[in-house]
Amino acid sequence: MKNNIKEPNKAEERTIKLLIVLGLFSILNFLFFFFQPDSWGNLLLFALLMITMLYSLVKKLYMWYNYSNISVPETPELEKEFSVDILTTYFPGEPYQMIITTLEAINRITYPHTAYLCDEANDPFLKKFCEDNGIVHVTRNNRKDAKAGNINNALRKAASGDICVVLDPDHIPEPDFLDEIVPHFSDPEIGFVQIVQAYYNTKETLVARGAAEQTFQFYGPMMMTLNSYGTVNAIGANCVFRRKALDSIGGHSPGLCEDMHTAMNLYSKGWKAVYVPKILAQGLAPSNLTSYFKQQLKWSRGTFDLLFKVYPKLYKDFTVRQKIHFAVLPLHYLSGVICLINFLIPIVSLLFSTTPWNGNIIDFALVLLPVIMSSLLIRTYIQKWVIDKKERGFHVIGGLLQINTWWIYILGLFYTLIDRKIPYLPTPKENEFATNLRIVVPNLVIAILSILAIIIGLRRDLTPFSIVMAGFALFNALIMFFGIYLAVKATNQNNLLKENLQKSTLRSLQNIRSGSLNIANVLFNITRKAALPLLLAAVIFAVGFKQKHDYLRWKNVYPSYLDKMNSSFLGIYHPPEDTGLVNISEIGTIEIDQNVDFDVISFYLGWNDEEMDQFPFKLMDSITEMNALPLITWEPWPSRTDDQNILQTIANGGYDPYIRQFAKNLATYDRPVFLRFAHEFDNPQYPWFKSTPGFPAEFKSAWKRLHRILKEEAANKVMMVWNPWRAEGMRNFYPGDEFVDWIGVTLLNYGPLHSNGQYYSFKELYQNFHDKLFWFTRKPVMLAEFGSVDIDGRQDEWLKEAARQLSKEFEEVKAVVMFNSAYDNNIPAGRFYKEEYIDWTTDSLGIFKSFQQGYPPVNEPTEMIGQKSRISLGQDSIKGVIYKKGLDWRDNYYVVTRKTFKKDLKLMKELGINTIQFTGGNIYDYNILKYSEDAGIKVIYQFGLPEDPNFLEDEAALNDLKQDVFEKLEDLAEFRNLKAISFDFQLEEYFNKPLLFAQRDGYLRWLKNTLIEIRANYPQLPVVLNLKLNSETRNLISEIDPKLPVDSYGLIVNENSKAEEVVDIVESGEIPVFLSSVSPKLIRELPANLDKSKIVFENWQDERKSNRLSFDGLLDFEGRKKSRFTAARSIWNPSEKPTEDLTVRILKPAIPLLTGEKLVYKAYLFHNNNWISGNKIPNDYKFEWSLIKNDIFGNPMALRKLGTGISVEVSIPEDYYRYQLLLTAVPPDYNHVSRTFSTLNMHLNP
Known part of the structure; x- marks a missing residue:
C-alpha cells in the first residue's frame, strides 16, 4: 500500500461523515449525562475531571474534523523547468556518517539541482567532502536564529534557485524525490509542498517506535484533510518552498518551531500549500528518552510561543480554517497539564476519601460505550489512509510515550509563560543509547505517589468508588514504570532475545509474530468494513439499554420475589372400602403395576373426641416404611348431636383436650405429616359449614386455635393444608401465611356428571383458583383430591392434558394426590348415575411421574452436645441497631464511604447506640469494622445464609462454606470491637415444608460442626443465632438449643407482632434471648418491667435499592432523623419524651x-x-x-x-x-x- 494512497470515493466519504455524526451524537449524549448535578462529588475534583474530559473530547472532535475531508492531489504536468536548491544542515557533534549518507543521497536525486551543506561548525572534513562531491559548502560566524538562521544565511549568500528544499541531516531522500514535488509549483499560488516525514529506525528501540507511531495518523489522513482545508503544516524535514514565497516573508522564519512559524507567515501572505502523501525520504526518529524529551520540549515551547506571540498578530490574515488549525494544534501540548490532573485525581481521591463523581457506574459505562466505540471504529476505518499498512493499529507505545512526556510539556508551557529559553540537552552521539535517569524522576514520583495513595486510600476507605480510583492510580503507576523501563533501555539494541534464546525458539516467536500480524490484518479489514453498522449497533444498544435501565428503575421496575424451593409430590388416596382409610398393600401393588412411587398417602379421619386413644399409628408407620408422607384429612364431624356449631366450639376451646391429645400423637410420630383440617369449609354439604356472616371469622379462629395447640404440644412437623371448595370468597377464610403451610384444592372432573352437564378441561376448573390465590399467598398448592371419571372414555385424554398444563402454566402446583377411589357416593345433585359409587380409579397414574420427587432421605438426627457453658454477651447493655446501608451494594443506592459512615457514627453516639449488627460478606465490611472500632462502638457480625442455600448438597461444598467462615474470622480477629458473631436461621425464607425440615436438619449438622470448631479456636467469642419470631419459634429454640453451642438467641420481630408474643418468649426460661431486630414502636408497647437491656433496632436508615424500598429506618433516605429516632432515644433515656410528628x-x-x-x-x-x-x-x-x-x-x-x-x-x-x-x-x-x-x-x- 506504500506510496499508493487514493482519496476516498463517494461511498467512503459518506461513511466517514456518518461515523463522525454518530460519534458527535455519542459525545453529546455523554456530556448531557455526565454533567447532571445529582452525580457531582467533590466539586474541586469534579471541576478537574470536567477539564480533562472536555479537553479529551475537544481533541477527539478536532481529530474527527481533520478526518472528514481527505484528499490526495494529482501530480500536474510540469510546465517549465525549475532551478532547485537542496539544503541540509550540520551542527557540531552530529555523526559524520549520518551527514555524509544524506549528502550522497542528495547527489543521487535525478532532478537537476544544486546541493548545499549549511555547516554551523565550518568543519574541515565536511568542507573537503563537499569540494570532492560538488556540494556547495556554506558556513557563518554566528548561530543566530538557530536552524532558520543557518538556512537563511545560505539563501542570502549562495542559493538562488526557484525552489528551495530543506532536508534534515538524518533524512535520506529517494532518487525521484523531486519528480513528485516540483510539478506542483506550476501553480503560481503554491508557496510550499510538504511530503511525509517517515523514519527508517522504528525497530531500533521502543522509544523510536513510539515516536514514529505518534506521526502515523498525522501524516496520513489528518494531513490529507488539511490539504483540503488549505492548512497543510510545514515540517522542518522534507519541506519544499518556492523561493519567491520565502523571500516574501524575509526567509525561513526563526524559532524553535521554525517550520510551523514559516507556514503561518506564508499563509498570512496568501500563499497556498500542497501535501503529497508519499514517502520520498526517511530519517531517524529519536531513539532514546533524552533525545525524545529534547525534541518534545523544543516543540512544546515553540508551539506555545507561536500561539501566544505570533498567532494574535497574524490572526486577521488567516482564513477561517487556518484560524481554527493554528489555534487548536498547539493545544496538543496541553496534554501535559491534563495528564498531571489525571494523575492527581485518583491520588487526591484516595488520600482524602472522596470522589469527583458519584453517579451510577452502569449508566456511566452505557453512555461511555458509544464514545469509546466511535473513537476506535472511526480510527480503524480511517486507517485505510495511513501511508503504510504496517502503520495501522492502536499505537499503544506512542500513547504511553506521550503520557510519560507529561512533565516535559508542562515545562515547555512554563518556560513560555515566563519567556525563558529552554535548557540545552546534548544530542546523543552515534550508537549511544544511554539515557540520563534524572529525566524520569518526575515519573517515578508520580508512580510512588500513586502506589502510596492506593495503600493508604484503600486502608482508609474501601468502597467500589475507591477501588475504581485505585485502579486508575495503579494504571497511572504502571504507565510511569513503563517510562522508567524505556529509560533503562532494555530493548532491541541490547539483543536480549537473540543472545539468550535458541534459534528454533526465535523462529517460533517470529512465526507467532507473523501470524499475529496476519490475523490483525484480517480483523482490521473485517472491522473496517463493518465499522458503520458496528458503531450504529453500539449506539442503538447503549442508548436503548440506558433507556431500558432508566425505564426499569421506574416505569418498568420489577419486584424481586424470592421463590421458595419445594419438593414435588405424587400421592394417592386408594381406599379398599367406603371408610376413609387405605390399604397399603394394594397401594404397593399399584406402584408395581403402574411403575410409580408415591410420595404421599392420603386417608381420612373423622372427628371422634369420645375415643381419644384411637389413632392410626400402625397405618402411619406403614406409610413411613413406604418412604411416603401421610396426608390426613381431619373432618370435624360433630360427635355430639347438640353441637351444630363445631368450629365455634373449637374456637372457644370446647375440644381442646381432644385436639391436644391428637397433637401429642402427631408429635410422637415426629415425621412430616400433612394435616388437612375441615376441608371444603365453604361447601354446604359438610356440617361444619355455616351460612352466617360471621362464619369466616369463626373458621379462622378455630384454625388458629388448632395451630396454636399443635405448636404447644411440639407437633412441629405437622404441615397445615388449607383447602377451600370454591375460589370465590375463599380469601375471607384465609387465616394467614403464618398458620398455613400448603393450599389444598379439590379438583375432580365429573365430566357429564357436572351439575350443568358441561365438560370442563383441567385449566377451566383450576384457573379461577390460580388467579385468586395469586393475590394473597405464595404457598405451594396441592391438588388434594384429583382425578377424572371415565364415563365417556375420555379419562386418559383429560389427565394427559392436565399434566401438560400443570407443567407449562401452573408452577405453583407442587403436589398431585390422585383420588383413586371406587367408593365415592358424592354424586352431584340432580344428575343421574346408575351406580352406587363413582369410580375414580385409573391405570394412567404414570402420566404424573414428573411429580415424583418426595421427601429427601432421612439422615441421622443431630446429636445433643451434652453439657455446655454459655459465653455471655457482657454485662453492658446492648443498645444496638442493624446497619443495612450498602447491603447488596451492586443494587443499593447508598455508598458507605468513610465520610458517610463517620457521619452515621456521630448520630449513633448522639442516640446512645453502642452496638452495630450487620450482615458481612460485603465490600463495606472493612469501613464498618474499622471506623466503628475507632468510634468505640461494638459490632455483632452476622454470617448470612448463602444466596441459594442448600445444606443437603455434597460435603465438599459445605466444607467450602465453612472455610469461608473461618477465613472471615481470621480477618475479624484484628478488630477489638467484635462483640459477637451471629448466624441466620431463617431457612423458612428459602424453603417450604417439608423440604424446610430436611434443610434445617442439614443446616443444624453443618452449624454444629462449624460452631464446635469456632469454640475451639475462639473460646471467648459469643455466638448468636437469629430466628424470626412466629408461632414456631419457642419450640424451635427448645429443639435446637441442646444440639448447638449457641450462647444467645436473637429474635427478629416484625412490626405486626403482638407485644404478648414477645413477652412470652423473652421471659420463657433459662435460654438467653434478646431482641435482635425490633421497631421502637413495638418496644414502647412492651411492659415497663420487661428487661430491655439488650435491644437491636431493625434498621438504621430507610433502604433504597433498585427495586425495593423500606421505611423502617431511624433516618430517612436523606439521612435525616425521623420520629423513630426520637422514639428510640426515649426508650434508652426515659426522661426524654419522643417528639411527635407534625400533623x-x-x-x-x-x-x-x-x-x-x-x-x-x-x-x-x-x-x-x-x-x-x-x-x-x-x-x-x-x-x-x-x-x-x-x-x-x-x-x-x-x-x-x-x-x-x-x-x-x-x-x-x-x-x-x-x-x-x-x-x-x-x-x-x-x-x-x-x-x-x-x-x-x-x-x-x-
Whole structure:
C-alpha cells in the first residue's frame, strides 16, 4: 500500500461523515449525562475531571474534523523547468556518517539541482567532502536564529534557485524525490509542498517506535484533510518552498518551531500549500528518552510561543480554517497539564476519601460505550489512509510515550509563560543509547505517589468508588514504570532475545509474530468494513439499554420475589372400602403395576373426641416404611348431636383436650405429616359449614386455635393444608401465611356428571383458583383430591392434558394426590348415575411421574452436645441497631464511604447506640469494622445464609462454606470491637415444608460442626443465632438449643407482632434471648418491667435499592432523623419524651383520575389548632414531594422526586392505584422530619 494512497470515493466519504455524526451524537449524549448535578462529588475534583474530559473530547472532535475531508492531489504536468536548491544542515557533534549518507543521497536525486551543506561548525572534513562531491559548502560566524538562521544565511549568500528544499541531516531522500514535488509549483499560488516525514529506525528501540507511531495518523489522513482545508503544516524535514514565497516573508522564519512559524507567515501572505502523501525520504526518529524529551520540549515551547506571540498578530490574515488549525494544534501540548490532573485525581481521591463523581457506574459505562466505540471504529476505518499498512493499529507505545512526556510539556508551557529559553540537552552521539535517569524522576514520583495513595486510600476507605480510583492510580503507576523501563533501555539494541534464546525458539516467536500480524490484518479489514453498522449497533444498544435501565428503575421496575424451593409430590388416596382409610398393600401393588412411587398417602379421619386413644399409628408407620408422607384429612364431624356449631366450639376451646391429645400423637410420630383440617369449609354439604356472616371469622379462629395447640404440644412437623371448595370468597377464610403451610384444592372432573352437564378441561376448573390465590399467598398448592371419571372414555385424554398444563402454566402446583377411589357416593345433585359409587380409579397414574420427587432421605438426627457453658454477651447493655446501608451494594443506592459512615457514627453516639449488627460478606465490611472500632462502638457480625442455600448438597461444598467462615474470622480477629458473631436461621425464607425440615436438619449438622470448631479456636467469642419470631419459634429454640453451642438467641420481630408474643418468649426460661431486630414502636408497647437491656433496632436508615424500598429506618433516605429516632432515644433515656410528628396531610383532587392528566396536590398542615394550606403555611416550613411506585401487592419498589413546595403538579401515571405520594415536612426548628403517605385518587362514594 506504500506510496499508493487514493482519496476516498463517494461511498467512503459518506461513511466517514456518518461515523463522525454518530460519534458527535455519542459525545453529546455523554456530556448531557455526565454533567447532571445529582452525580457531582467533590466539586474541586469534579471541576478537574470536567477539564480533562472536555479537553479529551475537544481533541477527539478536532481529530474527527481533520478526518472528514481527505484528499490526495494529482501530480500536474510540469510546465517549465525549475532551478532547485537542496539544503541540509550540520551542527557540531552530529555523526559524520549520518551527514555524509544524506549528502550522497542528495547527489543521487535525478532532478537537476544544486546541493548545499549549511555547516554551523565550518568543519574541515565536511568542507573537503563537499569540494570532492560538488556540494556547495556554506558556513557563518554566528548561530543566530538557530536552524532558520543557518538556512537563511545560505539563501542570502549562495542559493538562488526557484525552489528551495530543506532536508534534515538524518533524512535520506529517494532518487525521484523531486519528480513528485516540483510539478506542483506550476501553480503560481503554491508557496510550499510538504511530503511525509517517515523514519527508517522504528525497530531500533521502543522509544523510536513510539515516536514514529505518534506521526502515523498525522501524516496520513489528518494531513490529507488539511490539504483540503488549505492548512497543510510545514515540517522542518522534507519541506519544499518556492523561493519567491520565502523571500516574501524575509526567509525561513526563526524559532524553535521554525517550520510551523514559516507556514503561518506564508499563509498570512496568501500563499497556498500542497501535501503529497508519499514517502520520498526517511530519517531517524529519536531513539532514546533524552533525545525524545529534547525534541518534545523544543516543540512544546515553540508551539506555545507561536500561539501566544505570533498567532494574535497574524490572526486577521488567516482564513477561517487556518484560524481554527493554528489555534487548536498547539493545544496538543496541553496534554501535559491534563495528564498531571489525571494523575492527581485518583491520588487526591484516595488520600482524602472522596470522589469527583458519584453517579451510577452502569449508566456511566452505557453512555461511555458509544464514545469509546466511535473513537476506535472511526480510527480503524480511517486507517485505510495511513501511508503504510504496517502503520495501522492502536499505537499503544506512542500513547504511553506521550503520557510519560507529561512533565516535559508542562515545562515547555512554563518556560513560555515566563519567556525563558529552554535548557540545552546534548544530542546523543552515534550508537549511544544511554539515557540520563534524572529525566524520569518526575515519573517515578508520580508512580510512588500513586502506589502510596492506593495503600493508604484503600486502608482508609474501601468502597467500589475507591477501588475504581485505585485502579486508575495503579494504571497511572504502571504507565510511569513503563517510562522508567524505556529509560533503562532494555530493548532491541541490547539483543536480549537473540543472545539468550535458541534459534528454533526465535523462529517460533517470529512465526507467532507473523501470524499475529496476519490475523490483525484480517480483523482490521473485517472491522473496517463493518465499522458503520458496528458503531450504529453500539449506539442503538447503549442508548436503548440506558433507556431500558432508566425505564426499569421506574416505569418498568420489577419486584424481586424470592421463590421458595419445594419438593414435588405424587400421592394417592386408594381406599379398599367406603371408610376413609387405605390399604397399603394394594397401594404397593399399584406402584408395581403402574411403575410409580408415591410420595404421599392420603386417608381420612373423622372427628371422634369420645375415643381419644384411637389413632392410626400402625397405618402411619406403614406409610413411613413406604418412604411416603401421610396426608390426613381431619373432618370435624360433630360427635355430639347438640353441637351444630363445631368450629365455634373449637374456637372457644370446647375440644381442646381432644385436639391436644391428637397433637401429642402427631408429635410422637415426629415425621412430616400433612394435616388437612375441615376441608371444603365453604361447601354446604359438610356440617361444619355455616351460612352466617360471621362464619369466616369463626373458621379462622378455630384454625388458629388448632395451630396454636399443635405448636404447644411440639407437633412441629405437622404441615397445615388449607383447602377451600370454591375460589370465590375463599380469601375471607384465609387465616394467614403464618398458620398455613400448603393450599389444598379439590379438583375432580365429573365430566357429564357436572351439575350443568358441561365438560370442563383441567385449566377451566383450576384457573379461577390460580388467579385468586395469586393475590394473597405464595404457598405451594396441592391438588388434594384429583382425578377424572371415565364415563365417556375420555379419562386418559383429560389427565394427559392436565399434566401438560400443570407443567407449562401452573408452577405453583407442587403436589398431585390422585383420588383413586371406587367408593365415592358424592354424586352431584340432580344428575343421574346408575351406580352406587363413582369410580375414580385409573391405570394412567404414570402420566404424573414428573411429580415424583418426595421427601429427601432421612439422615441421622443431630446429636445433643451434652453439657455446655454459655459465653455471655457482657454485662453492658446492648443498645444496638442493624446497619443495612450498602447491603447488596451492586443494587443499593447508598455508598458507605468513610465520610458517610463517620457521619452515621456521630448520630449513633448522639442516640446512645453502642452496638452495630450487620450482615458481612460485603465490600463495606472493612469501613464498618474499622471506623466503628475507632468510634468505640461494638459490632455483632452476622454470617448470612448463602444466596441459594442448600445444606443437603455434597460435603465438599459445605466444607467450602465453612472455610469461608473461618477465613472471615481470621480477618475479624484484628478488630477489638467484635462483640459477637451471629448466624441466620431463617431457612423458612428459602424453603417450604417439608423440604424446610430436611434443610434445617442439614443446616443444624453443618452449624454444629462449624460452631464446635469456632469454640475451639475462639473460646471467648459469643455466638448468636437469629430466628424470626412466629408461632414456631419457642419450640424451635427448645429443639435446637441442646444440639448447638449457641450462647444467645436473637429474635427478629416484625412490626405486626403482638407485644404478648414477645413477652412470652423473652421471659420463657433459662435460654438467653434478646431482641435482635425490633421497631421502637413495638418496644414502647412492651411492659415497663420487661428487661430491655439488650435491644437491636431493625434498621438504621430507610433502604433504597433498585427495586425495593423500606421505611423502617431511624433516618430517612436523606439521612435525616425521623420520629423513630426520637422514639428510640426515649426508650434508652426515659426522661426524654419522643417528639411527635407534625400533623400533615395531602389534599387530593376530588375528581376521577385520567392517565396523563396533570393535577395539583397540596400540603395540609395542622398548625395552632387549625388546618391550613397554601400561603397560610409559614414560609419556614419546608415540604418535599416524592412519588412511590408499589408492586401489585402494595410493596414499595421505586421512588421519584417530584420537587419541593406547598403543592406539586403530578402527571397521573397508568395504573395510578399502584402509586403513592410521599410528603416530607421539615419544621423550622428541625428536630426530625415528618412524613405522610397518600394514594393519588380520592375514594368517591357513588
